[in-house]
């Protein structure tokens with residue numbers, strides 16, 4: 001086969017592969033429990049439904065401006081002002097087909113071949129491959145033994161003259177940890193003094209527990225938005241349970257935004273008009289929706305933590321947000337791919353190997369599904385690993 005070096009160098013998305021596997025097993029009637037998922041089980045917000053329906057009833061679903069419709073951009077501007085304390089204009093926003101495309105637009109816009117993009121482990125599975133798609137070099141910073149968060153100085157010492165950007169996802173997929181204010185402040189200072197972009201992947205920023213808030217990088221910036229090194233990514237996939245609509249966005253200075261618009265224009269023209277209408281509807285009246293979702297996830301987090309605590313040799317940093325837990329199963333088996341395969345084969349439970357997120361010995365277990373699945377799934381794992389009869 002005559003494939004490009006780039007295509008040959010890319011890995012598959014481990015999580016999407018597992019989702020497919022879980023749904024195939026379910027379709028075959030296997031009693032599989034999916035703790036590998038990455039989307040809430042809730043129905044979409046009423047506003048999203050009403051706006052989609054209105055557009056369908058009208059019968060016109062056309063191209064939109066490349067960077068998104070005016071009504072959605074104005075909702076995004078209001079949302080950003082409310083949750084980040086900075087008000088972007090329409091020239092600072094690009095609506096994309098999911099947060100993933102927004103990250104891709106950014107990387108392709110700023111990375112030259114061989115430029116380095118730094119991000120801490122554990123990281124979202126797609127970061128290394130997305131950096132490679134932009135012909136960049138991923139530079140991974142690992143936390144110290146037993147930790148899930150890196151220190152700002154650990155990142156700083158990886159900076160070189162080729163560093164173009166630092167990517168940070170907080171609250172973090174897979175660890176569920178929230179990087180503290182002091183860390184974000186230091187990171188902003190590093191990026192501004194070294195003239196490096198800081199891409200904040202804020203896709204889980206409202207899904208935080210225990211009264212915590214995910215700090216906004218903009219709060220620590222000394223620069224106005226149009227001179228800022230900070231690019232914030234967000235979307236409706238997770239917080240509004242709208243993964244299938246594929247709407248995300250970026251907030252950045254005008255120059256970066258213009259470059260991202262050029263990229264998107266040539267790749268996908270614009271995000272779906274129907275999905276943009278739905279996203280505007282969700283943002284307009286979805287405040288209560290997000291809070292209900294957040295509270296439900298906090299309860300499920302507690303269930304997951306309590307169930308994992310019953311395993312004799314699991315170590316866990318209590319998740320502070322998202323819908324993932326990232327538990328250290330190294331005392332049972334250090335090879336997470338092997339362990340995950342064993343759990344699927346012998347217990348019919350889908351988990352994601354930690355190595356996919358850059359940290360061996362761990363498994364990511366999601367708690368976005370039904371509570372009974374969390375109890376049953378972790379119970380099966382315990383039965384197998386602790387050889388208990390439940």
Ligand SMILES: Cc1ncc(COP(=O)(O)O)c(C=O)c1O
Nearest residue numbers: 098099100124169173235237248
């Ligand atoms: C950290 C992180 N960023 C971005 C995304 C992509 O979001 P979207 O579905 O809006 O493309 C995900 C989805 O799993 C994610 O976990």
